[in-house]
Amino acid sequence: MALINENFLKLKAGYLFPEIARRVKAFTDENPAAAQRLIRCGIGDVTEALPEAVRGAMHKAVDEMGDRGTFKGYGPEQGYEFLRKAIAEHDFQARGMTIQADEVFISDGSKCDTGNILDIFGRGNKIAITDPVYPVYVDTNVMNGNTGEADESGAYAGLTYLKCTPANGFVPEIPVERLDLVYLCYPNNPTGAVATREQLEAWVAYALKNDTIILYDAAYEAFIRDPKLPRSIFEIDGARDCAMEFRSFSKNGGFTGMRCAFVVIPKTLMGRTTAGARQPVHPLWSRRHSTKFNGASYIVQKGAEALYSDEGRSQVKALVEHYMGNAALLVKACRDAGLAVYGGENAPYVWVQCPAGISSWQMFDKMLNEANVVITPGSGFGSAGEGYFRISAFNSRANVEEVCKRIKALAK
Numbered sequence: 001m002a003l004i005n006e007n008f009l010k011l012k013a014g015y016l017f018p019e020i021a022r023r024v025k026a027f028t029d030e031n032p033a034a035a036q037r038l039i040r041c042g043i044g045d046v047t048e049a050l051p052e053a054v055r056g057a058m059h060k061a062v063d064e065m066g067d068r069g070t071f072k073g074y075g076p077e078q079g080y081e082f083l084r085k086a087i088a089e090h091d092f093q094a095r096g097m098t099i100q101a102d103e104v105f106i107s108d109g110s111k112c113d114t115g116n117i118l119d120i121f122g123r124g125n126k127i128a129i130t131d132p133v134y135p136v137y138v139d140t141n142v143m144n145g146n147t148g149e150a151d152e153s154g155a156y157a158g159l160t161y162l163k164c165t166p167a168n169g170f171v172p173e174i175p176v177e178r179l180d181l182v183y184l185c186y187p188n189n190p191t192g193a194v195a196t197r198e199q200l201e202a203w204v205a206y207a208l209k210n211d212t213i214i215l216y217d218a219a220y221e222a223f224i225r226d227p228k229l230p231r232s233i234f235e236i237d238g239a240r241d242c243a244m245e246f247r248s249f250s251k252n253g254g255f256t257g258m259r260c261a262f263v264v265i266p267k268t269l270m271g272r273t274t275a276g277a278r279q280p281v282h283p284l285w286s287r288r289h290s291t292k293f294n295g296a297s298y299i300v301q302k303g304a305e306a307l308y309s310d311e312g313r314s315q316v317k318a319l320v321e322h323y324m325g326n327a328a329l330l331v332k333a334c335r336d337a338g339l340a341v342y343g344g345e346n347a348p349y350v351w352v353q354c355p356a357g358i359s360s361w362q363m364f365d366k367m368l369n370e371a372n373v374v375i376t377p378g379s380g381f382g383s384a385g386e387g388y389f390r391i392s393a394f395n396s397r398a399n400v401e402e403v404c405k406r407i408k409a410l411a412k
Contacts, residue, residue, distance in 0.1 A: 008143060010148075010149055011142055012150065016376070020374065023365075024038070027369065032396075039372075039406075040395075041244075041391045041393075041394075041400075042375055042392060043376070044348070045394055046323075048322060049185060051311075052187070052255075052315060056306065057306035058303040061302040065298070065299065074294060074297060078104075079262065081101065082305055083224040083301045086308040087248055087308075095231075097234040103267060104264055104293060104297070107261065107262060107293065108293075109248065110248040113263045117148070117285070118386060119292075121181065122274070122290055125180035126162065126181075126305070128160035129159060131163075131166050132384050132388075133183070134217070142156060154383055155382075164191060164258075166192070169385045170191040170351075171196075172193050178212070180212060181215060182215050184214055185216075187220040187221065189347075190381045191218065191390075192327075192345070192346075192347035199230070199235060200235075204233070205208050210312065213244070213271065216233040217246045218247050218346065219246065221348050222251070223252075225324065226344075236296070241266070241268050244266070246262075248264055249304050253307045255300075258300050264282055264384070267280060324393065326348075327343075327348055327393035329400050330350045331344040331345070331350055334407060337408060340353035348393040351388055351389075352389050352405055353369075354387050359377075359386065360379040360385065363377065363412075364376070378390065
């Protein structure tokens, strides 16, 4: 009989979002009438149509695939040059960063990248995550054998947890101990917090001093409105030597169902062997990517390229404005209901403190049963998330306005 990877047995019973889906299904099965008025503000899935520029580019790409002369088979695993070049030019070089096209790797999602990146790192690294945190960071480290068992609070032995609270603006203090890998996500999922330039400068200085690699998740950078806030870790001097950055087209371009993202790994970023030799990380990821991935589809990559056209950028801006308008309404409704609210200003997530005496899962059930609104319980993001819940601004304006009314009614 084949041996299994027993690290999977350490995982908690259910990944957060499947557990939410299970509870919602049980509720709708028991309350079919209420199911008709259910509004989902839990999982961060977009709701608005793909931008017209994307649709046009993809239609043209489909026609190319229908002509033997322009048909494309297997593409380059690292991504087509046209998209890698557009990303490097518009997202980085135009903003003064020295990222080159061959330092960009196209994938089918940043969720996949943040999990798969562990393939190129060895055992025995000291790894830190923020708390609360996007669950994929934790679960993939468990699957890869980088942790021990979880305690009663859900914290895993072997991981260093960096607490994020209102007191520190949900950006962790620089640790005293030396770490090998640190996950940072800003704008943050789930809290909606954004790191300032000074905070990222401190993290880069720490990483350079300690030979730490920062795994920087910037999937929501398009939602930053404050021009003083950095949208990339590479805006910070020295970051090329200590960080890689994950980005996605899912939320800014509406690609959650299309699947296209990228990771930027500078050629100057170094790891080390057990013998102490310095080793560039870039060729390791290139080899991993080429071995285990056949590349995102040509049609989808042409659609992603169109996001960088004048028309595409205008349409992305409109999408961002729509979702951030939703966030502003949700922030106001929660504050009017007497709740402490964070985020929602430079990120599409609103992080809300539960009323006194109510746990995050109790708040989830209350919102589901009494308001017929699906939110995300904060405890699903780690022990420091207990006592909070997350509301996603990804929805229609009509739905958000209705959610605001229900929040107000619930507070009475």
